[in-house]
Amino acid sequence: MRLKSIFTNSFGILFSRVTGLGRDVLMASALGASMWSDMFFVAFKLPNLFRRIFAEGAFTQAFMPSFVASKHKGVFATAIFLRFLLFLMAFSLLITFFPEPITKLLALGWGRELIAKTSPLTAINFWYLDLIFIVTFLATLLQYKNHFATTAMSTALLNISMIAALYIYMKEDPKTVAYALSFAVLIGGGLQVAAHLLTLNKLNLHRILVGGWKYRKSKDVEEEKKHFQSLFLPGILGNSTPQISAFIDTLLATFLMTGSVSYLFYANRVFQLPLAIIAIATATVLFPSVSKALKNKNETxxxxxxxxxxxxxxxxxxxxxxxxxxxxxxxxxxxxERGKFTSVQTLETVSVLQMYMVGLLPFGLAKLFSLFLYASHRHLKAAKIAVYSLVTSVTFSLILMHPLGASGLALAGSIGGWVLFILTVKEVGTDKFMEIIRSKRSLYLLIGMILFSLLLYAINQMLLGYIR
Incomplete structure (x- = not known):
């Protein structure tokens, strides 16, 4: 196992997530959990959804096996890149001219006036989707050569751009802050692209794309493209259950009290920190190695x-x-809890965060086991499992959202995470899982969790005495 690469990737992600938390702290202070914060989060939700889907491995896990197996890697990569980029640019232009329908889909519970105010923000933020696709595509080429640091660190550029906007416009009216954040998203995306292009050139990987363009008409990769297309949609769906579930939760939260969208956003940001620096960092590093090992029939x-x-x-x-x-x-x-973020909003966010945390372990382990489905080209099976998990999550969201509010939506997502983990393990091989847990480490884990829980409970009681 590539521990050095895992820790390097984890450190980069940690740095990005810490700057992200800094951004959210400033945002909470500037906007609180208000109408304008809800509007920005809804406008940013769709591009942010695709950022998480692409950047956290879904595109890579669909693209990497086909790229590894390709006989004409440059031509194949260039063909896929151009096809996706042209489609996304056309889609972004459509959203720019007609933003209200997509905004309504993102916030079904909102009235016409609120949709009209949010639509311009949606049109601006949507262009980030084009930029993050370019970043993810270039990141996959870097990962193929076992370079992870640039991608892990680059999200910090987005956060720094947004922090700068908040710092400059913090004292302005909420509308100005929301628009400044939206334009900062695009600036941050452009900086991410630039960072990847510089690294690609430094490692001489630009030759893959230059060669792919030069020889695009002399190499026949139609079969390879068809094979990739057969894997892509199942791969995206199979690897995106947490993101899609959170997206649906945001939509359902628009039917709840004002601030619910923001409670989900802030709590999910904290939840995503350990998930990213531990599970996603590990899965990202292991995937190229697992793909190559299974391709060479080295299952051991x-x-x-x-x-x-x-x-x-x-x-x-x-x-x-x-x-x-x-x-x-x-x-x-x-x-x-500072500025416009009140103690009442703290308690609401706490309840949501606790419900999210119930699903941290299953989501992380499902990410690990699913590597074997994607590396062995079982993308369709992974997609079916994801659909079962998503249906479970949405069903419980509809059941729990009114009695428990935003906390019910978060709990429903965690229930879906457990379903995802159980079904993924079953598909990879229950015998393999049982072989792993038949170890003294299982006892050490159980004892360690109990002792750690008692210690944290005591610490929590002391901290609550200080806070209250």
Missing amino acids: EAYKNLNQAFWLLSFLLGAAMVGGILLAEPIVWLLF
């Missing part, structure tokens, strides 16, 4: 990586899950 090496990564994730994600549940109030108080 592939499952050795799985065993080692499983215990690493179990201990780290288990600790983060317990910590997130028991220390939710001090965490939210420390990060967000």
Whole structure:
């Protein structure tokens, strides 16, 4: 297992997520959990959804196996890049001229006046989708050569751009802040593209694209493109359950009280921190190695990586899950309660965060086990599992949203995460899973979780005494 690459990737993601939390702290202070914060989060929701889908491995896990197997990698990569980019640019132009229909789809519970105010923000933010696709495509080429640092660190450029906008316009009216944030999103996306292009050139990987363009008419890659197309949509769906679930939660939250969209956003940001720096960082590093091992029929090496990564994730994600549940109030108080973010909004966000944290361990481990489905080209099976998980999540969201509010939506997502994990393990092989957990490490994990929980409970009681 590539521990050095995992820690490098984790550090980069941690830096990006820390700057992201800094951004959210300033945003909470500037906008609180208000109408304008809800409007910006809705406008940013669709491009942010695709950012998470693309950047957190969904595109890579669909593209990488086909790229590894391709006989004409440059031509194949160039063909896929141009096809996607042209489609996204055309779609973005359509949204620019007709933003209200897509905004209405993002916020079904809102009235006409609020939709009209949000639509211009949607049109601006949507162009980030084009930029993040370019970033993700270039990142996949870098990952093929086992370079992860640039991609892991680059999200910080988006956050820094938004922080700068907040710093400059913090004291302006909420409308001005929301528009400044939207334009900062595009500037941050442009900086991410530039960082990847510089690294691509430094590693001489630009030759792949230059060669692909030069020889595009002399190499026949039609079969390879068809194979990729057969994997792409199932791959995207199969690897995007948490993001799609959170997207639907935002839509449903527009039917709840004002601020519900913001509670979900702030709590999900905290939830995504351990998920990204532990599970996503590990899966991103392991995927190229697992793909190459299975392609070379070296299953022993592939499952050795799985065993080692499983215990690493179990201990780290288990600790983060317990910590997130028991220390939710001090965490939210420390990060967000200032300016226009009140103590009442803190308690609402705490409840949502605790419900999200219930699903941290299953979502992280499902990410790990799903590598074997994508590396062995079982994208359709992964997609079916994701649909079962998503249906479960949406069903429970509709059941729980009115009695529990935004917390019910978060809990429903966690229930869907457990379904995703169980079904993914079953497909990869229950026997493989049982072989892994038949270890003294299982006992160590259980004892460690109990002792850690008692310690954190005592710490939480002390912190609550100080806060209150």
